[in-house]
Amino acid sequence: MATTATTSVEERKRLVRRLVGRSRGFAEEYGLQVTNNPASLFQVLCLSILLRRSPDVRRAVEPVLALRSQGWGSPARMARSQPEARAGLLRDHGRRGDADRLADTLGDLAVALVERYQGDLRRLRAGARYAPARERTMLRELPGVDAEVVELFLREVQALWSETPPVADRDALIAARKLGLGRTAADLAVLAGGGESEKLAWLVGALARIEVENTYDEIAR
Template sequence: MSTSSDRAAVAVERFGTTYAEQAGIRLKDKPAPLYQLLVLSLLLSARISADVAVAAARELFAAGYRTPRRMAEASWQDRVDALGRGHYRRYDERTSTMLGDGAQRLLDTDRGDLRRLHERAGSTRQIEEGLREFPGIGPAGAAIFCREVQGVWTDVAPYVDRRVSDGARRLKLPAGADRLAGLVDREQLPRLTAACVRAALDKSLTVD
């Protein structure tokens, strides 16, 4: 019988690609990739498939909107067009507005650098609250950001929300944050939580 560690390793190998990796974000504790993760978290928050959200993020980044300055300087229509190329059409106009407003807010409050938000926050809860001040980022978007960023903002780890726990149970893994995190090396935790999220969303995924 396989151990929980074995099952976790299989899950990471089979479907542990993070959404940031899928979107082409080389996540580091630097302003540009952190902002790109914020954009991706916003796109993933909508009631739309994750693949479409990722495709839309890739189109925005390919168009050059990789920093809040470039996003804010882009026209509303240019952002709509990039979202459309990623087939993010149902929410494209509203999302274009939120992207522009959010980029400007980040420039105005933290000089475009989410590390300042991190430095101010005394807890993960305060990070979540700070993220939710951006247009379009609600509890789901803040959770997506924290799940993915915990590999570089290590004080956030282990970040295991309800969706991760649900997926962990489906994979017959422990659902508690500390026990789940103990199954893999620290740098693999974002991939394990990503695998659990994918298992929660797609019932066909299994490690059997």
């Protein structure tokens, strides 16, 4: 569909205020709290892996919520679960074609986090000495995590991991270009009032939702 790019600085700022005012980030809009504790960070990483594999956001979110409801919302508990049980739950929540492979990936991820970081991604961050490039490298060393998963994860936690902003994933940048808000994460950071502002995370999350849900017409209204 065609979109009308926002042109003037004031128009861009007004649109940013609208987007930030209606969003608290991508994951939280779908029922996952983003807080700096081990279980929350693990769930966001699992969501990022599923989003990487599915263009349908509901098919990514529902299995993560189901895994949490089953009591497997932390690395230690996920690591103790059985692959067949994980696969069955994933199939029940829409992941039929890749349930077995995904169940193995999430199990391997949980085990790796327990063995390397005592189940706490904050230890990975500390081990990287809070250097964003090193954090990205260490995240990519985890099972199921590639460069795109890393960007999806950091998109969500950048308000908490203050060294990482500005981060904007592919979907957010597509929406930003279509709406005339810029072409880079740095462009969005300027509009949000700075890279360390949590408004940046909210703005990026809102833009990503607009792209994946194709709600440009709603924004135009």
